[in-house]
Amino acid sequence: xxxxxxxxxxxVTFAGPIxxxxxxxxxxxxxxxxxxxxxxxxVPGDASLDDADVVEIRPVISGGSSAGSSAGS
Amino acid sequence: MIDVRRHNANFCVEHFLRLCRDQxxxxxxxxxxxxRDDRVLVAVSGGKDSLALWDMLVEAGxxxxxxxxxxxxxxxxxxxxxxxxxxxxxxxxxxxxxxLREEYGYDxxxxxxxxxxxxxxxxxxxxxxxxxxxAVDGGYDVVATGHNLDDEAAVLLGNVLxxxxxxxxxxxxxxxxxHGFPRKVKPLVRLAERETAAYxxxxxxxxxxxxxxxxxxxxxxxxKGALDAIESSSPGTKHAFYFGFLQRGxxxxxxxxxxxxxxxxxxxxCGSPTxxxxxxxxxLVERASAATPVQLRPGR
Numbered sequence: 001x002x003x004x005x006x007x008x009x010x011x012v013t014f015a016g017p018i019x020x021x022x023x024x025x026x027x028x029x030x031x032x033x034x035x036x037x038x039x040x041x042x043v044p045g046d047a048s049l050d051d052a053d054v055v056e057i058r059p060v061i062s063g064g065s066s067a068g069s070s071a072g073s
Numbered sequence: 074m075i076d077v078r079r080h081n082a083n084f085c086v087e088h089f090l091r092l093c094r095d096q097x098x099x100x101x102x103x104x105x106x107x108x109r110d111d112r113v114l115v116a117v118s119g120g121k122d123s124l125a126l127w128d129m130l131v132e133a134g135x136x137x138x139x140x141x142x143x144x145x146x147x148x149x150x151x152x153x154x155x156x157x158x159x160x161x162x163x164x165x166x167x168x169x170x171x172x173l174r175e176e177y178g179y180d181x182x183x184x185x186x187x188x189x190x191x192x193x194x195x196x197x198x199x200x201x202x203x204x205x206x207x208a209v210d211g212g213y214d215v216v217a218t219g220h221n222l223d224d225e226a227a228v229l230l231g232n233v234l235x236x237x238x239x240x241x242x243x244x245x246x247x248x249x250x251x252h253g254f255p256r257k258v259k260p261l262v263r264l265a266e267r268e269t270a271a272y273x274x275x276x277x278x279x280x281x282x283x284x285x286x287x288x289x290x291x292x293x294x295x296x297k298g299a300l301d302a303i304e305s306s307s308p309g310t311k312h313a314f315y316f317g318f319l320q321r322g323x324x325x326x327x328x329x330x331x332x333x334x335x336x337x338x339x340x341x342x343c344g345s346p347t348x349x350x351x352x353x354x355x356x357l358v359e360r361a362s363a364a365t366p367v368q369l370r371p372g373r
Contacts, residue, residue, distance in 0.1 A: 007284050031078075032301040035270050042271055044076035044083050058282060060270040061297050062120055063224060 001053040003027075016050040023049060024057070033061050075271050078308040086275050093272045096263040097129050104246045106258040111214035113137040114255075116204050117168065119156035121280045122219030125269045126261055128278060130217070131166065137217070140207050142200055143172040145180020146287055147369035153281045160278065169211070171203055178362030181287065187364035188357055192287035195357065202345065202354035208255035215250075220259040223266040226311040227296040229318055242329035245319070252337045253346035265311065266297075286369075 003012050003023070014023060020036050020043055036043050037056040049055055076083045077092070084092060100106065107113055113130060117123040117139035130137040141157040144150045154170070161168035174180045181199065185192040208216045225244070232240045250256035261269060273280050288294060303310050339345070340352035347353070 006282055030298075030301045030305050032265075032267060032304045033298070035267060035274065037274065042075045042274055044074050045078075046076075047074075058270065058274075059284075060121070060266045061223070061294060061301070062122070062266065062284060063288065063293060063297075 001049055001051055001055055004054070004056045006057070007059050014049075016053065017048050019045070020047045020049060021045040023055075027057070029057065034059055075275075077268065079265070079304070079312060081308070089271065090275060093125075093264060093268060094129055094133065096268075097126075097260050098133065100246060100260050100263045101258075104258070106217075106247055106260055107135070107215045107256075109135065111136070112212065114169075114204070114208045114211065114213040114216050115139045116200065116216060116218045117141045117157045117160075118219075119153035119160075119281045120219070121270045121273045121278075122221050122224075122261060122266070124156070124160050124219075124278050124280050125272045125276075126217060126219045127160070127166070128276060129272075130260070131164065138167040138169065138211075138213070140169045140171070140204060142203055143170065143174070144196060144199070145172075145174045146182060146285060149281075149283065149286055150180075152283070156279055156281050160280075169207060171207070173199065173203075174366075177358050179358065179364070180366065182367035182369055183364050184357055184361035185287075186367055187361040191291070193291050193293065196287070198353055198357060202352070204257075205255055206343075206345065209253070213255060215256045215258055217258050217260055219261055219269070221261045221264050221266050221269055222311055222315060223297055223300070225259070225262055226300055226315045227293055229315055230296045230300060231292060238326055238329035241323070242326040245323065253339070253344075262315070263312075 001014050001016050003014055005012065005027075014026070021031065024031055024034065024036070031045055035058045037058060038047070038049060038053050074083050074085060075089050113135055115123060115127045115130065115137050117127060118141065127137060127139055139157065139161055141154055143154055157168060160166075179187070181192055181196050184199065185195040188195055204216050207213075229244060231237075232244060246259045246262045248254070248257040300311055336348045337346045338348070340347045340350075340355055342351050342355040345352050345354065
């Protein structure tokens with residue numbers, strides 16, 4: 001499967017089948033910090049990904065903040 | 074299908090969107106943020122949180138206009154503003170726009186260097202001043218920002234690590250207006266970043282995914298990473314931390330945040346409330362507008 005990562009943008013390939021949770025573990029990514037989008041659909045951690053899938057792992061953490069109070073996004 | 078571990082549940086699209094809207098409505102009601110007759114000015118950046126907020130407010134029937142500030146952070150600001158403009162155009166919403174360099178003679182990279190402050194601090198000062206001004210000048214009842222649960226938990230962590238009592242005294246979902254300041258509210262505080270991102274994806278809202286190039290490595294993002302690590306093994310921690318503070322800790326710092334209000338006067342340059350003769354924003358403008366513009370590398 002083709003896996004698209006962001007920030008910085010790059011592509012890697014992985015062999016399926018593999019669960020979303022296992023893929024994130026292999027990539028050392030925290031499930032709380034990303035959305036996993038398969039073929040333009042969000043998938044949960046227990047979903048299984050196959051060789052033919054195109055997967056985007058989208059980071060969700062954003063924002064730089066001044067000390068004390070946040071500036072939002 | 075999206076899993077929300079802190080709710081110990083998977084949601085279909087319909088019910089996830091309902092969850093998001095209900096959580097926003099709960100925050101608005103619980104903290105008496107604004108009413109149906111209030112005019113809301115939404116601080117819009119083109120990012121997921123501000124666009125999700127604006128979308129939810131409009132869907133819920135509130136009178137909500139947007140304000141976007143062109144911060145002059147190279148290609149990033151152009152792209153970010155573009156998402157905001159397209160969102161507003163597609164929905165026929167009113168988006169006000171302030172170009173920092175055109176109207177005030179500086180941009181964030183130049184301002185940060187001239188003031189010898191971190192870019193995020195310069196950005197925060199600039200945005201707070203301009204949102205307040207736009208709200209007051211435009212007759213808006215409230216400024217709404219897209220701060221979410223992750224934002225507030227990270228700020229709280231930073232404030233606790235350093236025992237910033239004054240900031241802890243002001244860290245609320247609602248900052249009441251008065252003394253020349255508009256009321257400021259954070260309707261998304263019950264939603265995590267992952268949830269606002271998912272909301273945008275499911276609603277087909279295009280937003281800027283790339284991170285601000287000037288934010289890389291800052292402490293705030295570090296605090297978020299630390300909290301996410303804890304949340305991963307103990308879902309619900311961020312919620313418990315932040316809302317536990319509001320319920321059981323915030324009142325202990327109320328006096329620390331209020332002291333400054335008693336010393337406010339009008340800035341001799343712009344008339345905005347300040348504890349100094351000339352406000353921090355005007356001092357920044359004076360220094361930054363005279364400075365040689367910082368040239369960012371292409372692609373930033």
